[in-house]
Amino acid sequence: MSEFKMITARNSQKTSANTVLISKNIADQYDIKDNQQISIIVASMRKDYTAKIVSSTKLKDSLFFAPNTLRKLYLTSGRRYGARIDDKEIKLGPVVGIMSDVYGENGKPFGAQSFFIRQLISSGRRLGQICFGFSPYGINWNNKTISGYTIGSQEWVKNVFPLPDVIYPRERAYSSSARRIRNRLESQGAKLINPSLIGKWQTYKILSKNPHLVPYIPDTRLITSFKQIESMVKKYQAVYLKPVNGSQGKNIVKVTKKRGSLGYDYQYVLNNKVFRGSASNLQQLRRYLSRIMGNRTYIVQKQINLIRSGGSILDVRILVQKDNSGQWGITGMAGRVGRKGAITSNISSGGHGRKVRDVLKRNFDDDEKVEEIIEKIRKIAVESAKTLEETIGKAGEMGIDIGVDQKGEVWFIEANLRPARQVFTLIGERNTRMKSVVTPLLYARHLANFD
Numbered sequence: 500m501s502e503f504k505m506i507t508a509r510n511s512q513k514t515s516a517n518t519v520l521i522s523k524n525i526a527d528q529y530d531i532k533d534n535q536q537i538s539i540i541v542a543s544m545r546k547d548y549t550a551k552i553v554s555s556t557k558l559k560d561s562l563f564f565a566p567n568t569l570r571k572l573y574l575t576s577g578r579r580y581g582a583r584i585d586d587k588e589i590k591l592g593p594v595v596g597i598m599s600d601v602y603g604e605n606g607k608p609f610g611a612q613s614f615f616i617r618q619l620i621s622s623g624r625r626l627g628q629i630c631f632g633f634s635p636y637g638i639n640w641n642n643k644t645i646s647g648y649t650i651g652s653q654e655w656v657k658n659v660f661p662l663p664d665v666i667y668p669r670e671r672a673y674s675s676s677a678r679r680i681r682n683r684l685e686s687q688g689a690k691l692i693n694p695s696l697i698g699k700w701q702t703y704k705i706l707s708k709n710p711h712l713v714p715y716i717p718d719t720r721l722i723t724s725f726k727q728i729e730s731m732v733k734k735y736q737a738v739y740l741k742p743v744n745g746s747q748g749k750n751i752v753k754v755t756k757k758r759g760s761l762g763y764d765y766q767y768v769l770n771n772k773v774f775r776g777s778a779s780n781l782q783q784l785r786r787y788l789s790r791i792m793g794n795r796t797y798i799v800q801k802q803i804n805l806i807r808s809g810g811s812i813l814d815v816r817i818l819v820q821k822d823n824s825g826q827w828g829i830t831g832m833a834g835r836v837g838r839k840g841a842i843t844s845n846i847s848s849g850g851h852g853r854k855v856r857d858v859l860k861r862n863f864d865d866d867e868k869v870e871e872i873i874e875k876i877r878k879i880a881v882e883s884a885k886t887l888e889e890t891i892g893k894a895g896e897m898g899i900d901i902g903v904d905q906k907g908e909v910w911f912i913e914a915n916l917r918p919a920r921q922v923f924t925l926i927g928e929r930n931t932r933m934k935s936v937v938t939p940l941l942y943a944r945h946l947a948n949f950d
């Protein structure tokens with residue numbers, strides 16, 4: 500962090516509105532001359548000033564503005580900002596807008612994501628960024644400003660911000676209006692940390708074109724008729740039905756063919772309760788399933804015979820992220836154990852976290868085998884992220900779900916473009932959690948060309 504150039508913005512009552520005072524050490528380093536013109540840039544704001552060089556030895560690495568000017572540039576006196584400097588312009592920030600659904604609840608404007616966004620804003624501040632959270636519907640296109648939220652001394656405060664250099668999309672919407680807003684922001688020069696959501700079927704189609712990944716992707720079909728469910732159950736005995744645009748384990752159904760009879764069992768979760776039912780023939784199964792699935796689009800996928808922890812299913816969440824180098828790296832991985840009897844392991848549906856190596860060692864005696872599995876998980880996660888990126892556009896982070904079956908085979912389950920990270924807190928890895936918050940902000944610096 501300390502290798503970044505940082506500059507302190509300061510109020511100076513005596514400075515006129517079109518002048519910026521620049522510390523001599525900065526002027527010398529970047530060849531800025533007394534009385535020359537210089538542009539100060541904060542995201543979409545660019546203003547020209549006359550530079551005055553000040554040689555106070557006490558206040559190095561500083562810019563001094565008239566109080567009004569400082570405010571107009573969205574800067575706070577005494578705060579340090581990241582800086583990109585040459586002899587013609589000084590760019591401060593970057594400005595990073597976290598785009599999320601806003602619920603307007605008292606004290607929690609971003610609902611369940613409020614704590615995460617608060618952490619982003621304070622981490623961003625330490626990196627010299629101007630971070631704020633906003634709703635895609637809080638943009639004022641006419642004057643190119645956004646009404647959003649930041650953290651005051653303690654509380655959330657509403658404020659007006661410029662169109663950001665970088666946008667961290669955290670909205671859950673698949674809607675076409677969300678896409679339009681993204682495009683419009685991009686056409687104004689904003690860079691996005693992650694592409695739009697793509698859903699499970701598109702993910703499957705993209706990844707299954709990569710021959711290196713094919714052996715690790717469970718057989719999957721888009722459901723266009725009940726016949727597909729029928730033939731997949733026949734082939735695999737047990738299948739998962741998953742809504743293409745679902746998340747958090749919601750609306751997932753597991754269907755199993757009964758051994759030695761014509762019947763079928765099915766399980767699904769509604770309001771955090773597991774429901775079980777059985778159908779004595781296909782017509783009945785079809786009727787029950789269509790009631791559960793409603794008019795959502797689903798995929799059907801071969802069941803992976805997941806390893807277990809204390810009798811419950813277990814899979815692995817691995818977070819891959821880019822930092823300021825712009826390269827993919829693995830920030831962390833965690834095992835997720837479903838609730839007793841659950842068909843999903845999602846933390847949001849009651850699952851809990853365990854360290855991956857610990858749970859693997861309990862399932863496989865051979866230490867070498869355990870390391871081999873972990874290595875495979877890492878490879879599949881990074882390869883999936885790279886492969887998806889080639890088709891869906893540049894990305895900065897993905898949470899990849901990976902299953903390990905009882906034979907020790909490793910399977911890709913899904914890729915999340917709005918990954919949660921509370922699982923790292925649950926397994927006691929506070930540093931991994933903090934790294935998972937800071938890394939996208941470092942990538943934002945890279946996207947805004949500050950490095």
Ligand SMILES: Nc1ncnc2c1ncn2[C@@H]1O[C@H](COP(=O)(O)OP(=O)(O)O)[C@@H](O)[C@H]1O
Binds near residue numbers: 803814844845912
């Ligand atoms: N094919 C499968 N076989 C076994 N378990 C699965 C399968 N697909 C999903 N699961 C379980 O359900 C969970 C949720 O599925 P996932 O595809 O990640 O959907 P979501 O977007 O709702 O998280 C997985 O983490 C895993 O525990």
Ligand SMILES: [Mg+2]
Binds near residue numbers: 747748845900913
């Ligand atoms: Mg998942």
